[in-house]
Amino acid sequence: MSDIVLKTENLTASYDEHIVVKNVNLSIIRNKITAIMGPSGCGKTTLIRCFNRMHELSPKAKVEGKVLLIENSNEIIDVYSVDPMLVRRKIGMVFQKPNPFPTMSIYENVIAGYILNGIKLKKSEADEIVEESLKKVSLWDEVKDRLRKKGTFLSGGQQQRLCIARALAMKPDIILLDEPTSALDPVATAKIEELIEQLKDTVTIVIVTHNVGQAGRISDYVAFMYLGELVEYGPTDVIFTRPSHEKTEEFLTGKIG
Amino acid sequence: MKRYLFRIIKSKIISVILTLIVILSTIPFLLVLYFIIKNGISVINWEFLTSLPKPVGEPGGGILNAIVGTAMLVIMALILSVPFGILVGVYLAERSEGRIAFFSRLVSEILQGVPSIVIGIIAYLWVVKPMGHFSALSGGVALGIMMLPLVIKSTEEILKLIPREIKEASLALGVPYYRTILKVIIPAGLSGILTGILTGVARIAGETAPLLFTAFGNPFLNFDILKPISAMPLLIFTYAVSPYEEWWAKAWGASCILVLFVLSLNIITRLLSRR
Amino acid sequence: MFYEKLNKLKEKIIEQGNLVESMIEKSIRGLINKDKALLLEVIQIDEPRTNEAEIEIDEMCINLIARFQPTAQDLRTIIMILKMNNDLERIADMAENISESALFLIERPMVKPLIDLPKMAEETMRMLKDSIDSFIKNDPKLAKSVCERDDVVDAYRDQILRELVTYMISDPTTIERALHLERISRNLERIADLATNIGEDVIYIVEGKVIKHGRYKEGEGA
Numbered sequence: 172m173s174d175i176v177l178k179t180e181n182l183t184a185s186y187d188e189h190i191v192v193k194n195v196n197l198s199i200i201r202n203k204i205t206a207i208m209g210p211s212g213c214g215k216t217t218l219i220r221c222f223n224r225m226h227e228l229s230p231k232a233k234v235e236g237k238v239l240l241i242e243n244s245n246e247i248i249d250v251y252s253v254d255p256m257l258v259r260r261k262i263g264m265v266f267q268k269p270n271p272f273p274t275m276s277i278y279e280n281v282i283a284g285y286i287l288n289g290i291k292l293k294k295s296e297a298d299e300i301v302e303e304s305l306k307k308v309s310l311w312d313e314v315k316d317r318l319r320k321k322g323t324f325l326s327g328g329q330q331q332r333l334c335i336a337r338a339l340a341m342k343p344d345i346i347l348l349d350e351p352t353s354a355l356d357p358v359a360t361a362k363i364e365e366l367i368e369q370l371k372d373t374v375t376i377v378i379v380t381h382n383v384g385q386a387g388r389i390s391d392y393v394a395f396m397y398l399g400e401l402v403e404y405g406p407t408d409v410i411f412t413r414p415s416h417e418k419t420e421e422f423l424t425g426k427i428g
Numbered sequence: 429m430k431r432y433l434f435r436i437i438k439s440k441i442i443s444v445i446l447t448l449i450v451i452l453s454t455i456p457f458l459l460v461l462y463f464i465i466k467n468g469i470s471v472i473n474w475e476f477l478t479s480l481p482k483p484v485g486e487p488g489g490g491i492l493n494a495i496v497g498t499a500m501l502v503i504m505a506l507i508l509s510v511p512f513g514i515l516v517g518v519y520l521a522e523r524s525e526g527r528i529a530f531f532s533r534l535v536s537e538i539l540q541g542v543p544s545i546v547i548g549i550i551a552y553l554w555v556v557k558p559m560g561h562f563s564a565l566s567g568g569v570a571l572g573i574m575m576l577p578l579v580i581k582s583t584e585e586i587l588k589l590i591p592r593e594i595k596e597a598s599l600a601l602g603v604p605y606y607r608t609i610l611k612v613i614i615p616a617g618l619s620g621i622l623t624g625i626l627t628g629v630a631r632i633a634g635e636t637a638p639l640l641f642t643a644f645g646n647p648f649l650n651f652d653i654l655k656p657i658s659a660m661p662l663l664i665f666t667y668a669v670s671p672y673e674e675w676w677a678k679a680w681g682a683s684c685i686l687v688l689f690v691l692s693l694n695i696i697t698r699l700l701s702r703r
Numbered sequence: 704m705f706y707e708k709l710n711k712l713k714e715k716i717i718e719q720g721n722l723v724e725s726m727i728e729k730s731i732r733g734l735i736n737k738d739k740a741l742l743l744e745v746i747q748i749d750e751p752r753t754n755e756a757e758i759e760i761d762e763m764c765i766n767l768i769a770r771f772q773p774t775a776q777d778l779r780t781i782i783m784i785l786k787m788n789n790d791l792e793r794i795a796d797m798a799e800n801i802s803e804s805a806l807f808l809i810e811r812p813m814v815k816p817l818i819d820l821p822k823m824a825e826e827t828m829r830m831l832k833d834s835i836d837s838f839i840k841n842d843p844k845l846a847k848s849v850c851e852r853d854d855v856v857d858a859y860r861d862q863i864l865r866e867l868v869t870y871m872i873s874d875p876t877t878i879e880r881a882l883h884l885e886r887i888s889r890n891l892e893r894i895a896d897l898a899t900n901i902g903e904d905v906i907y908i909v910e911g912k913v914i915k916h917g918r919y920k921e922g923e924g925a
Contacts, residue, residue: 225600230525260602270593274615284601287611334597341601368704387770388704408762411769 175241176201176375177222177262177345182236184214184221186229191217193399194236199345199392204367204376206390206407208383210428214399215379219347222377223262224255242344260284263338263346268354269330271322271337278318280333281305284341304336307373308366328359332366339374346370348378352385364389383423387411395419397427461687468684471677477685481647484672491682493649494663497564500651501643501659502629504568509575510625517583517621518609524588532580540577547573548638556642564650564657567643571635575628582624586617623701630693634686636661660686705771709780712763713839716784716791719756720835722749723791724828726798727894731824734805734887735817742809745802753795760788779911783904787838790897794831797890804883814870814877820888823859827891827898830856834901843909849902850914856895863888 177199184192191214199205207215220226221234238250240261250258271280281301285292292300301318305311310332314325322333331351338346348367352360367376367389380386386393387407394404395418403416414420421427475490482489516532523529551570556562594616598608614621639645644656645666660682667679726749733742764785767773773781830849837846867881903915 223600225596228596228599256602256604258602259600264596264600266593266596266600268591268593270591270597272594272597272612272616274612274618283598284603287598287601287603287607289607337597337601365704384772387772407770408766412762412765 174201175199177377178237178239178241179221180237180239182218182221182234182238184217184226184235185233186217187231191399192221195396195401197394197401197404199375199377201375202371203391204371204378204389205392205394206386207377207379207394207396208381208386208422209396209402210422211381213396213428215381215396216349218396219264219349219377219379222250222345222347223259223264224250225259225264227255240344256288260288260341261344263341263343265331265334265338265346265348265351267350269327269334271325271330271333273321273323275322276319277314277322277325277333280322281336281340283337300340304340305333307339307370308332308336309362310336326359328355328362331355331359331363335363335366335370339370343374345375345377348376350379350381353381360385381428383425395422397422461691464680464684464687467677467680468682471681472684476678476681480649481678484675489678491660491663491678491685493646493658494660494682495685496649496651497643497646497658497662498633498660500564500653500657501567501571501639502633504565504653505571505575505632506625506629508568508572509579509628513576513579514583514614514621516580518587518614520580520584521587522609533584536577536580539573540581543637544574544635545637545640548640548642551638551642559654562642562644562656564643564653564655567639567657567659568653570638570642571632574632574635574638575625578628578631579621579624582627583617583621586620586624587613589620590616619700623697626693626697626700630690630697633690633693634661636665640665705767705773705777708763708767708771709773709777712760712767712781712784715756715760715763716787717835717839719753719760719788719791720831720838722753722756723794723798724831724835726750726753726795727801727824727828727831727891730798730802730805731821731828733802734808735821737809739806739809742802742806746799746806750795750799753792757788757792761785764788776908776911779908783908786904787901790900794894794897797894800890801887804886807883808880811880814880814884815866819859819863819866820884820891823856823863823888823891826852826856826859827895830895830898831901834898834905837902837905838908841905841909843906846902846905846909847914850899853895853899856892860888860892 175198179195179197182192182195182197183190193214195218197218207218209215217226222238224234226232226234234251240248240250240258242248242261248258248261271277272283275283275286278301279286281304282292282297284290285297285300302311302315305314310329313329314320322330325333331354335346335348335351352363355363364385367378370376371391378385378390390407392405393407393410395402395410395414395416397418403410403414403419410419411423414423418427475488477490477495478492479488479490480492516536520529520533548570550573551566555566555569559566590613595608595613598612599605603612639659639662643659643662645662646656646658650657664679664682664686667675667682670676726745729741729745729749732738733745764781767781768778771777830852833845834849837843837849864885867885871878871881903913906912906914
């Protein structure tokens with residue numbers, strides 16, 4: 172089988188007794204783009220928030236089952252039995268709305284993960300991480316002359332790319348993207364999609380989207396969720412042309428969701 | 429067409445009336461400012477600001493004791509109320525539901541509604557009585573208690589305005605909760621918290637009632653927090669109710685300085701919050 | 704993303720076109736040079752390859768449409784590639800037919816010297832080549848010229864048929880061989896028709912105009 176980087180076993184998540192993710196078994200393939208799609212409220216965002224233990228931050232949230240992060244064949248991390256801070260540094264996240272830190276400059280935003288965690292970096296190291304991360308999100312040329320300006324002065328699309336750079340700077344195994352383009356215009360969206368495509372050589376990407384088109388355009392694998400359950404999961408080419416489940420068919424053809 | 433014209437006229441009339449009401453409402457404020465400046469400005473000079481009061485009948489003399497006193501009282505009030513107030517404010521913003529939050533919010537709101545003279549009495553009972561004499565400290569405590577709900581409220585409100593995404597961004601980078609609060613949330617709300625504190629200072633700087641039986645007043649320069657101390661409003665009160673005409677003039681001068689101080693604090697606050 | 708994949712698809716269909724073209728060329732050369740191995744290569748190796756490629760191209764087109772929902776020229780290109788794919792596969796089948804008949808013919812004495820047939824094959828191959836070139840270069844003029852040359856091939860076919868009929872009447876022992884020759888010319892003529900189809904498709908891709916079924920005279924158009 173392909174190289175698996177993250178695996179869930181009977182993952183169930185709930186808010187206040189209300190189950191939103193039901194018994195999900197999913198294997199994410201390394202250095203591929205996996206899209207999780209489904210109508211709003213199907214639990215797709217909650218699912219990925221279980222991967223990096225962000226779900227438990229919500230009041231009355233509960234998680235059952237296992238999430239395994241497979242760094243390599245002899246290093247497997249049981250996500251729910253280690254410090255959540257460690258997990259979140261290995262599994263980065265980018266949110267719906269661009270959220271650069273308002274008090275920080277562009278430069279500081281990129282290395283925010285180090286600054287806020289109190290990890291000391293040499294000036295040369297920090298410079299290198301900033302340049303490399305910004306280049307990866309093709310923002311370097313746009314901002315290299317104003318690195319000391321506030322990140323909030325950038326356009327929405329640039330801010331979102333800055334947030335991706337911030338996640339990349341921590342050198343994570345996986346980046347989770349929670350509908351990263353839903354607040355952006357079509358041009359900025361296209362740019363982010365192109366970027367995601369380029370990033371998969373360095374990092375595994377899991378993207379949540381309710382936009383069927385986006386899932387089709389950028390993903391290698393697609394998971395379809397409906398009412399908290401994982402209905403179907405497979406290569407995008409297969410799911411998009413001959414899904415085996417009726418619900419998937421209805422969703423893809425716009426009859427539900 | 430006629431109807432249309434009628435509507436335009438009606439709309440014009442209403443807006444003229446509203447503008448007039450707005451202008452009217454500022455008239456009392458402008459009058460107060462006018463009288464205070466007119467009567468006070470002539471008294472103010474360098475000596476007035478930098479020397480101590482002289483006995484009645486002697487020319488000259490100033491209000492240095494009151495300026496120093498008010499400054500010390502404000503600083504003490506800040507030390508007592510700001511750290512505690514911010515902590516409570518952060519708690520309320522973070523855990524907006526729950527019993528503790530409900531009660532502390534209730535208490536803070538009640539405290540805000542308590543008449544300032546009652547707070548003076550509380551400070552008297554807590555500090556003056558056990559010590560056996562009036563003191564600057566007791567005045568600081570009274571003003572600190574007055575400021576506390578203001579700091580709590582403004583901190584809570586401003587932190588609630590900070591998008592949840594910012595906090596999540598920090599947590600998602602593997603930053604522990606306490607560091608997220610200290611390094612992300614509080615800095616992001618800093619200008620708002622500062623605004624709240626300045627509003628609080630403006631509010632307590634002019635308070636007289638809680639100081640009457642705590643700080644008490646002192647005609648001499650004093651830097652000892654355990655001894656009675658003068659304050660601007662106390663001095664104004666004493667001078668204004670005295671039978672001497674030259675003291676009245678000094679009261680006008682002191683009022684003028686106090687009003688200008690509070691006014692400029694308010695303006696600074698506005699500028700800060702606009703940023 | 705999309706254009707990378709579309710370009711890959713274009714490369715694939717061009718490759719298929721070249722393969723099919725070479726199959727016709729080989730089957731005619733095999734007939735003329737009596738090269739049995741070459742004819743068998745067409746039947747046993749090339750034809751199965753085109754079948755596989757056809758399925759692959761079909762899938763690529765369907766995936767592209769399903770995943771990227773292309774519009775305008777992109778959509779026309781993919782749909783036309785889908786149709787060209789179909790046409791090319793059928794041309795490959797016809798090349799196989801030609802090879803089969805050629806295999807029969809090379810074992811036996813010639814009915815008559817091959818004069819018109821090689822010329823006809825040449826013209827047909829040129830039409831196919833030009834139609835594929837017009838696709839590669841997005842050249843509607845070249846595509847139009849392919850459509851116009853269809854008549855030339857038709858004329859060859861009629862000419863060859865007339866000639867063969869005289870042979871068959873004069874000597875009935877030639878009938879079976881003559882019918883095989885006729886089959887070859889009929890297949891060539893069909894190939895020319897399909898090349899014309901491809902030319903029409905190219906014009907549709909580039910100009911968005913339908914010129915099928917005699918709609919291509921100036922001033923007309925959908």
